[in-house]
Amino acid sequence: MLKIENLSVSYGGIKALRNVSLEVTEGEIVTLIGANGAGKSTTLRSIVGLVKAHEGHIEFNGKNILGLQTNKIIEEGITLVPEGRRVFPDLTVLENIKIGAYLRSDDLTDDINWVYDIFPRLKERSWQLAGTLSGGEQQMLAVARALMSHPKLLMMDEPSLGLAPLVIRDIFNVIREINKQGVTILLIEQNANMALKIADTAYVLETGNITMSGTGSELLADERIKEAYLGKSKNK
Amino acid sequence: MEFIASILMSGISLGGQYALIAIGYTMVYGILRLINFAHGDVFMVAGMVLIYMVASVPWYISIPLAIIATILLGFVIERAAYLPLRSAPRMSVMISAIGVSYLLQNLMTYITAGQPMYYPDIPFLSDTVPVFGTETQWAKLITPVIVIVLIVALTQLINHTKIGMAMRAVSKDFETSRLMGIKINKVISVTFIIGSALAAVGSVLYFTNFSVIVPTSGALPGLRAFVAAVFGGIGSVPGAVVGAFVIGICESIIRGTSFATFSDAFTFALLIIILVVKPTGLFGEKITDKV
Numbered sequence: 195m196l197k198i199e200n201l202s203v204s205y206g207g208i209k210a211l212r213n214v215s216l217e218v219t220e221g222e223i224v225t226l227i228g229a230n231g232a233g234k235s236t237t238l239r240s241i242v243g244l245v246k247a248h249e250g251h252i253e254f255n256g257k258n259i260l261g262l263q264t265n266k267i268i269e270e271g272i273t274l275v276p277e278g279r280r281v282f283p284d285l286t287v288l289e290n291i292k293i294g295a296y297l298r299s300d301d302l303t304d305d306i307n308w309v310y311d312i313f314p315r316l317k318e319r320s321w322q323l324a325g326t327l328s329g330g331e332q333q334m335l336a337v338a339r340a341l342m343s344h345p346k347l348l349m350m351d352e353p354s355l356g357l358a359p360l361v362i363r364d365i366f367n368v369i370r371e372i373n374k375q376g377v378t379i380l381l382i383e384q385n386a387n388m389a390l391k392i393a394d395t396a397y398v399l400e401t402g403n404i405t406m407s408g409t410g411s412e413l414l415a416d417e418r419i420k421e422a423y424l425g426k427s428k429n430k
Numbered sequence: 431m432e433f434i435a436s437i438l439m440s441g442i443s444l445g446g447q448y449a450l451i452a453i454g455y456t457m458v459y460g461i462l463r464l465i466n467f468a469h470g471d472v473f474m475v476a477g478m479v480l481i482y483m484v485a486s487v488p489w490y491i492s493i494p495l496a497i498i499a500t501i502l503l504g505f506v507i508e509r510a511a512y513l514p515l516r517s518a519p520r521m522s523v524m525i526s527a528i529g530v531s532y533l534l535q536n537l538m539t540y541i542t543a544g545q546p547m548y549y550p551d552i553p554f555l556s557d558t559v560p561v562f563g564t565e566t567q568w569a570k571l572i573t574p575v576i577v578i579v580l581i582v583a584l585t586q587l588i589n590h591t592k593i594g595m596a597m598r599a600v601s602k603d604f605e606t607s608r609l610m611g612i613k614i615n616k617v618i619s620v621t622f623i624i625g626s627a628l629a630a631v632g633s634v635l636y637f638t639n640f641s642v643i644v645p646t647s648g649a650l651p652g653l654r655a656f657v658a659a660v661f662g663g664i665g666s667v668p669g670a671v672v673g674a675f676v677i678g679i680c681e682s683i684i685r686g687t688s689f690a691t692f693s694d695a696f697t698f699a700l701l702i703i704i705l706v707v708k709p710t711g712l713f714g715e716k717i718t719d720k721v
């Protein structure tokens with residue numbers, strides 16, 4: 195579904211990604227793990243065109259999307275839940291949900307009900323300003339907002355960031371649930387343990403290079419991964 | 431009593447006219463964090479365009495045409511002078527705005543050959559009516575009504591339409607707005623279009639009170655409206671409106687006393703006091719840098 199080949203990105207001369215190649219198969223949960231500064235966010239941001247890549251190819255459903263404007267890429271069916279949630283603080287919960295469907299002009303009622311079913315907490319807080327939600331609620335809102343565009347591919351940048359273990363579990367359950375409903379998922383996580391458990395395919399990114407890939411369970415069992423990413427119990 | 435009523439009436443109408451200019455400053459600041467120094471000159475150009483239009487077509491066609499021309503001007507200025515600097519430091523954009531301001535003034539000096547231009551009498555607007563025992567122009571009388579109608583319409587647009595929602599989103603976060611599929615340049619253009627259209631309406635109401643205008647005629651009303659926007663909390667539309675009425679009414683009151691020549695000194699003293707006491711203005715939010 196998504197095919198990245200030899201993607202290189204630099205920020206003012208400093209290379210953040212070097213020849214990154216990865217593939218996302220339709221229907222799967224794919225995860226990309228790596229340490230801080232490895233280039234995970236940069237990868238997602240270049241897929242949606244927020245960062246301009248220098249070299250490489252990005253193909254989505256057989257169509258080249260590299261160099262397209264962000265709104266065109268969103269129209270193709272890709273969406274990104276950005277790092278740090280980035281809900282619009284002055285908009286109400288409902289407005290945040292509606293703005294996720296900005297490119298659509300059809301009736302939203304069914305979809306609003308759909309995301310409210312997934313996140314009942316948001317329904318109770320429909321009229322609250324998003325800036326006053328708790329961190330976990332903001333993350334749910336960010337996911338709900340992304341779902342409103344009916345993505346074929348939903349990309350999430352560290353959805354567990356700064357959340358309590360119980361809330362993280364909720365979020366991961368939702369990710370699985372959304373995936374079961376047919377949405378392909380590309381998930382970035384520092385919480386390697388949880389990410390690998392739900393992933394069909396996983397990639398490891400280290401200082402701008404893909405150094406390992408395999409199925410979620412393969413990597414979960416790999417000694418090097420255990421040492422580098424699952425070692426200390428900070429993920430637990 | 432009549433004296434007080436007439437001062438209040440001019441104050442309110444002056445305030446309304448400043449409000450129409452101040453909204454342009456505050457909306458552009460809200461979305462781009464840019465003080466659009468050229469806005470007062472756009473206001474002046476609107477007046478000049480009307481003068482040239484009225485010379486050849488009837489006023490009821492001239493006014494809409496002048497408004498459309500002003501909208502085009504605002505749109506073109508943004509595309510040509512600000513859009514290419516979208517990722518440049520904010521100071522560069524400000525300097526570009528100052529450049530546009532001088533460009534418009536000089537262009538108008540060239541076109542008018544430096545002659546003051548006679549502002550035409552517009553039927554109805556320039557006619558006088560007796561109110562509270564004094565005579566006043568229709569323009570003054572209907573200004574508050576027009577201002578209220580436009581502000582209600584604008585508030586509806588900002589709070590209850592899709593483009594309004596996009597404007598609020600873009601003014602907070604460019605990048606996430608892009609992720610929603612919003613074309614931010616289009617939203618910014620719409621902001622300039624609204625600001626220019628309101629300034630053009632303000633210009634018709636404001637200049638009706640004057641016999642001539644010159645290329646620098648936009649500078650002072652522009653500056654006063656800017657002070658109004660800062661007073662109300664730049665970035666806030668209700669703030670700009672309240673600030674404009676405060677400035678307009680104070681100006682009229684001072685004009686009616688023996689301190690008339692100090693009215694602008696008062697306005698700018700108010701600016702200094704606000705900046706010292708409450709830099710965010712009446713309704714302003716904390717100034718945050720946009721990522």
Ligand SMILES: Nc1ncnc2c1ncn2[C@@H]1O[C@H](COP(=O)(O)OP(=O)(O)OP(=O)(O)O)[C@@H](O)[C@H]1O
Nearest residue numbers: 205210228229230231232233234235236237277384
């Ligand atoms: N806008 C930018 N300008 C300059 N350098 C940047 C920019 N954004 C990211 N970088 C650099 O690119 C590298 C990769 O950053 P990226 O944000 O992709 O890392 P990450 O894997 O998402 O890290 P984290 O887990 O901390 O979010 C880092 O060295 C970072 O400093």
Ligand SMILES: [Mg+2]
Nearest residue numbers: 234235236277
């Ligand atoms: Mg990151």
